[in-house]
Structures are given as structure tokens and as C-alpha cells.
Amino acid sequence: MRVIVAEKPKVANKIAYALGITKRRAFQRRVSVYEDSNNVVIPAVGHIFKLKSSVKGYGYPVFDISWEEAHKVDKRAYYTKPYIEAFKSYSKEADSIVVATDYDNEGSLIGYNVARFIFKGVEPERMKFSTLTAGELKKAYENREGFDYGNAVAGETRHMVDWFYGINLSRALMQAIKTTGKFRIMSIGRVQGPALAITSRKEEEIGAFIPEPFWTLSIEIKGQKFTYEGGNIKDEEKAKELYKKIGKEATIVEVKEEEKDVYAPPPFDLTSLQVEAYRVFKISPAKTLQLAQVLYESSLISYPRTSSQKLPPSIGFKKILEKLREHNKSYSKEAEELLSKGGKLWPRQGRKEDAAHPAIYPTGVKPTSLEGEEKKLYELIASRFVALFMPPMKRITTQVKAETNKLLFKAEGTRVAEKGWSRAVEHLYQQKEKEIVEFKEGERHKIDKKGKKKEMTKAPPRYSEASLVKELEKKGLGTKATRAVVISTLFARRYLFKGPGGIHVTDLGMSVYKILSKHVPEIMSEELTRDIEASLEEITEKPDKQKKVLDKTKKVLTKILEKFREDEKEIGKEFVDALSSMREKAIAYSKKKK
Structure with a gap:
């Protein structure tokens, strides 16, 4: 049997x-x-x-x-x-x-x-x-x-390494708190430490940011706003001086048009799918992976946990397009055009490769009962697939410069001359265009309005869940399948929360980051985690290296834990003090609210 x-x-x-x-x-x-x-x-x-x-x-x-x-x-x-x-x-x-x-x-x-x-x-x-x-x-x-023993042994090694880190570091944290006579369940993991450090450093950067004033100058001609070519002005007196120089008329000294071919984005790998789903639909990376798994198990898309941006001819480009043509009116016309041309079909490809699986693509199986976010994600994947075979979009950028008393002001506009591949996705999102009034060089116009505005510099933007997934990938932390899970875990442990502008670090999260960075910075080290990740990836090709990787992990972790034990009482006291401060803060807030 x-x-x-x-x-x-x-x-x-x-x-x-x-x-x-x-x-x-x-x-x-x-x-x-x-x-x-x-x-x-x-x-x-x-x-x-x-x-x-x-x-x-x-x-x-x-x-x-x-x-x-x-x-x-x-x-x-x-x-x-x-x-x-x-x-x-x-x-x-x-x-x-x-x-x-x-x-x-x-x-x-x-x-x-x-x-x-x-x-x-x-x-x-x-x-x-x-x-x-x-x-x-x-x-x-x-x-x-x-x-495929390589895959299996690599998977086993990853489980063991993560178990070593998760259990030992969590026990060390709780033991440190126990030395004060208190008890609290605490935990941190191999990739969670560096991920928390990345978001905490961003939090510190935002907290330390001091807004500074600057001034902008503008003029308006025929309803078109022009901004000062010299950019933002930091000195108010200089801004006032330049503002006074603005005359009553301006001459159009340059009208420049540039046509550019904009090619379709490459096929989706998991990270780019998570980023795009968040951009277009505000679906979180963790939810995107969950939805993609459902679509895969329903035979609608290929395996989603891939880092490839390449599609091989063996998947049958023509066959898939023929099936998609029948499924959805939104891109059936585009699919028909591609098929009617005849000849060889070849999609746009990306740089990234994955030996195990191709990029994510629709199988051509007809969806029967998709609704809500499942339907949106499927449409995103299917539309992108059709777009890959279509000609580039042609975008025209127009720049106009106007001069008044030797001061240059500029206005820019963009428009889509030929939609190209964007026709396949326009039922999901539109390409951004910026209209500009038509001008000709040498024309002289009355300045209808002039402006001087004081503004303040803005703090660096916070991470969204999607941009944090992208940052973890860029830094080589975690895997395509685990990055969203790591972020979700940090939310679950109340180290992070979603607030205005994106991801915020809680007081608890900041305490964990600061205390561990002070006493055992290796737990927060990107370099150490990246090195382990590279070793784990290598095992897929060389499974006999498992023992070497595990022995090295034990050695590194033992040193970290020895360091932890040396400062155990101090770490425990700092955590208890931080927790006590948070409790007092919460009580004060509660009373104030009443």
C-alpha cells in the first residue's frame, strides 16, 4: 500500500x-x-x-x-x-x-x-x-x-534554533524578574528582537525630532500654481526679500515635455504582493498571506510563499490567458488582444529567483464564490498577470518655468498618453495624473496671485506593516513566510500597536528594547540574526551542515545567556521599575479620563 x-x-x-x-x-x-x-x-x-x-x-x-x-x-x-x-x-x-x-x-x-x-x-x-x-x-x-532532505533538515534546524532562542531568552527574562520577588510572563525571539529594535529606533528618531520652520514661495498664473525653483527657504528675512522681488508679470522661459515608457511591475513574489495589497486595499501583510493560502488551496493561484519574480513558459501562458479571458470582463478585452496577436507570449520578469517555486500567478481555474478581500486579492494577482504581457504605459511629464524679476518658478504636470498595461489594472486602481495648464515659451502673463507660506519640517514617517515587512526583507531578517508572523507576534505581545501614522512602540516594547540593548545587545543584533539566517538557508543545499549550525547556535546563545545571568538582578530590577512606572501612568490616565 x-x-x-x-x-x-x-x-x-x-x-x-x-x-x-x-x-x-x-x-x-x-x-x-x-x-x-x-x-x-x-x-x-x-x-x-x-x-x-x-x-x-x-x-x-x-x-x-x-x-x-x-x-x-x-x-x-x-x-x-x-x-x-x-x-x-x-x-x-x-x-x-x-x-x-x-x-x-x-x-x-x-x-x-x-x-x-x-x-x-x-x-x-x-x-x-x-x-x-x-x-x-x-x-x-x-x-x-x-x-528533498535538504528542505526538511533546513526546516528542522530552523525550528530547533528558534526553539533554543525563544525558550531560553524568555526563561532568562522571567528569571530576572523573579529575582525581585515579582512574576510576569515575558518573551522575545530570534527575529523579534531585531524587528523590535528597528521599530524602536524609528520611535526614538521621531521622538527626538524637533520641527524647524521654513518658508515657501509661489505664484499663480491662469489658475496654475508655480513654486520657487530655489526650493524651501530656511531664513525668514531672505524669504521676505525674495517675496518682495516678485513682480506683477512673469515670462514663460521654458516648456519642456518628456515622454517615458513605464513598464509593468514584475510578477508578484510574496513580499511584493503583501506590499501592493496594503497599498491598494489596506490589507495587512499577515492577512494577505492568509488570503493567498486560501486562494492556493482553492486551486486559484500558485504557491504564495515564494521569493521568485520569474515565470517559466512551462506554466502555459497562453492557456492561462485563454481561461482568464472567459472569467472577468475587467481584463477579458486585454487578454483577447494579447491572444489575437499570435506569436510568442513573454511576460515581464523580475530579478528575484526561488529554486522551489515560480512567482505567484493565477492558474486559470474559474473562481466560483469569491467575495470581499479574497476576491480583491485574486483580482490583483490575475490583473497583474495579464499586465505582464502588455506594452508599456506611455507617460508624459511637462515642466514649465516662469521668470519674474530674475526669480524662477516652476510647475509640473503628468499625464498618461497611452495606457498600455495599466488598462488591465484600472478597475482596481487608477494611475496618478497631475493636470497642468497649457503654456508656450515667450508668453508673458499677469501674476494673479503670489504667496509666502511658513511651514514646519515633518518627522520621519512611521513604518506601516507593509513597509516593515519590506524593511525586514531588505535587511535579510526572517523568511518570506515568517516576516508578517513576526510583526503580528510583536503586536500580540503588546510591544507594538497601530496608531496615527502607522506602527507605534508601546512603553513595554520600548522598555524591552532599551533594557536588552543595554545589557545583552546581541539579542537585538541584526548582524547576528542575519548570519544565522544565512546559515539556515545554506542547509537546504548542504543538510550535513545541520550539526555545525546547531553547535554554533548553542555556543553563541550560551555566551548571551552567561552575560544575561551576570546582570540578572539589574535587568530584573529595571524591568520591574519600568512595569511599575507603566502601571502608575495607566492609573493616572484612567483617573484623568474619569
Whole structure:
């Protein structure tokens, strides 16, 4: 009997359908198992094994860990038990096992744990696919590969490293507070530390910012506003002097037009999808990943956890465009134009690559019941795909300069001359245009209005969730699949909150940042975290390096914890004082509100 391991129940159903396995039975009334005479498809429910410390208590450091059935480690994972039992019920008759989980570190680790802990001694095979369409699943089954141990071992190493950091640092924090006779649950993680540091430094930068005055000059001709070419003026007296020089008339000394080709943005990888979904629809990065996962499991889009911005011809550009043409009137005309031209179809490509999966693309499967944000995200992905094959948009920028008493003022406008690829997305968002009045060189006009305005410099902008995800990617912190989760965790721990202008750091978050930066700055180190991340990525290609990476992690973490222990009492006192100050502040605010 060949056992096929799916990552989730919904995916198991799709795999069974693709392979023509129609017999379904409910194992323990909870787990849908699909089987025929040769195959059985059994779903996991994400990770059904979990890391557990072999040492009891709350001391640190602790590095002695092992894998255990999740329901035995965490009572909240009780729902995983029947899935484990379903696999076990076939363990004796299985002579072959096929891992059909997501082809990445996490998916491969899920399948690896099922294979080695339940189907011991059976060498697993691998199905590799990027969409859950019947055709691709069947092809992946027929062309099974050797198991991707690199992905699985990299995933396991990441889990172990994150466990070492999370458990040991959290225990150290709580132990420090215990030295004062107090108790509070506190936690920090490997990537959360640097992410908190990035937002805290931004908070300090904004807090330290002192607005400074500056003055702007402007004139108005035929209803068109012109601004002083010399830019902002810091000296008020100079601003007054220049303002007095503005005459009653101005001469148009330059009219310059420039036409530019603006090409379609590249295909979406996960980060650019998260950024664009936030820009267009204000959907948070974490929610975008959740919605994309639903679309993937519904066979509507390809695997979303990818860092690639490239699409291979093997996905069938023409076939997808033909199907999209029938689905939505918003871009059916554009798809028809592309198909009617004939010849080779070639999309715009981006720079980033991912060996495991291509960029995110629509499969061509017709959506049947999409609503709300799911529909918006699907439309964003499908429209971008059509836009990739279309000609560039032509944008004309016009700059006009006017002179009055040797003072130059300028006005700028932009307009779209040819919409090009933007026609495919205009039902979702419009291209920005700025109208400008028509002028000709040499014309002399009356100045209808002149202005001198005092303004103040503005503090640096705060991070949004999307821009913070982008910043973490830029700095090489976390992975494409974890960055949004890291940010959500910092919100959940009340280190961050959403306020006016974007992300704010709470008093608690700022205390954690300042105290840990003072005593154990390594916890907040971007460089250290980036170095670990690079080592973890390397394991995918060289799984034999796992021991070296784990040993190095233990060594680094042991030094950090030794440093922590030396300052334990001081750290504890500073945290208790900070918490006490926050409590007093909250009480005072509450009384004031009453």
C-alpha cells in the first residue's frame, strides 16, 4: 500500500480527486481518508509533531530537545491526535510513502516527521508541485522524485534554533524578574528582537525630532500654481526679500515635455504582493498571506510563499490567458488582444529567483464564490498577470518655468498618453495624473496671485506593516513566510500597536528594547540574526551542515545567556521599575479620563 501524505485535509481531497481516488472514509469520524486498492491519501493538519524539552523546570540554558506528538506536548494541539492515529493505522501495511506537502522547509519537515516517526524504514518519495490543479498534481505523482532532505533538515534546524532562542531568552527574562520577588510572563525571539529594535529606533528618531520652520514661495498664473525653483527657504528675512522681488508679470522661459515608457511591475513574489495589497486595499501583510493560502488551496493561484519574480513558459501562458479571458470582463478585452496577436507570449520578469517555486500567478481555474478581500486579492494577482504581457504605459511629464524679476518658478504636470498595461489594472486602481495648464515659451502673463507660506519640517514617517515587512526583507531578517508572523507576534505581545501614522512602540516594547540593548545587545543584533539566517538557508543545499549550525547556535546563545545571568538582578530590577512606572501612568490616565 502506498501512503500519500497531504499537508491539510482540503489538499488531501484535491490530490485524491486528481488521482481518481473516489473512495472516502471517515477515520474516527474526524479524518477524511481516501483510498483505492493501491493508494491511500491521508492528511496531516499542519505540524503534528512538536519539539519538547527533555529537561523539566524553568532553568536555562536548555538544549536537550526532541520531537514528540504535538498533542502530548501542548494540550491545545489535541485536534492533531486523530490525524496521527490515521497514519499509524496504515503503518504496518505501507510499503511506500509519498510526501505531497508544500514544497518548502515547513512542508517538507511535516512530511519528514510523518515518514521517520510513523513509517520507520520506508524511504519516502516526493511530489513537487506549485499549484493544486488536477493536471499538475497528477503530473507530480507520475514524476515522483527522491525526497528533498535538504528542505526538511533546513526546516528542522530552523525550528530547533528558534526553539533554543525563544525558550531560553524568555526563561532568562522571567528569571530576572523573579529575582525581585515579582512574576510576569515575558518573551522575545530570534527575529523579534531585531524587528523590535528597528521599530524602536524609528520611535526614538521621531521622538527626538524637533520641527524647524521654513518658508515657501509661489505664484499663480491662469489658475496654475508655480513654486520657487530655489526650493524651501530656511531664513525668514531672505524669504521676505525674495517675496518682495516678485513682480506683477512673469515670462514663460521654458516648456519642456518628456515622454517615458513605464513598464509593468514584475510578477508578484510574496513580499511584493503583501506590499501592493496594503497599498491598494489596506490589507495587512499577515492577512494577505492568509488570503493567498486560501486562494492556493482553492486551486486559484500558485504557491504564495515564494521569493521568485520569474515565470517559466512551462506554466502555459497562453492557456492561462485563454481561461482568464472567459472569467472577468475587467481584463477579458486585454487578454483577447494579447491572444489575437499570435506569436510568442513573454511576460515581464523580475530579478528575484526561488529554486522551489515560480512567482505567484493565477492558474486559470474559474473562481466560483469569491467575495470581499479574497476576491480583491485574486483580482490583483490575475490583473497583474495579464499586465505582464502588455506594452508599456506611455507617460508624459511637462515642466514649465516662469521668470519674474530674475526669480524662477516652476510647475509640473503628468499625464498618461497611452495606457498600455495599466488598462488591465484600472478597475482596481487608477494611475496618478497631475493636470497642468497649457503654456508656450515667450508668453508673458499677469501674476494673479503670489504667496509666502511658513511651514514646519515633518518627522520621519512611521513604518506601516507593509513597509516593515519590506524593511525586514531588505535587511535579510526572517523568511518570506515568517516576516508578517513576526510583526503580528510583536503586536500580540503588546510591544507594538497601530496608531496615527502607522506602527507605534508601546512603553513595554520600548522598555524591552532599551533594557536588552543595554545589557545583552546581541539579542537585538541584526548582524547576528542575519548570519544565522544565512546559515539556515545554506542547509537546504548542504543538510550535513545541520550539526555545525546547531553547535554554533548553542555556543553563541550560551555566551548571551552567561552575560544575561551576570546582570540578572539589574535587568530584573529595571524591568520591574519600568512595569511599575507603566502601571502608575495607566492609573493616572484612567483617573484623568474619569
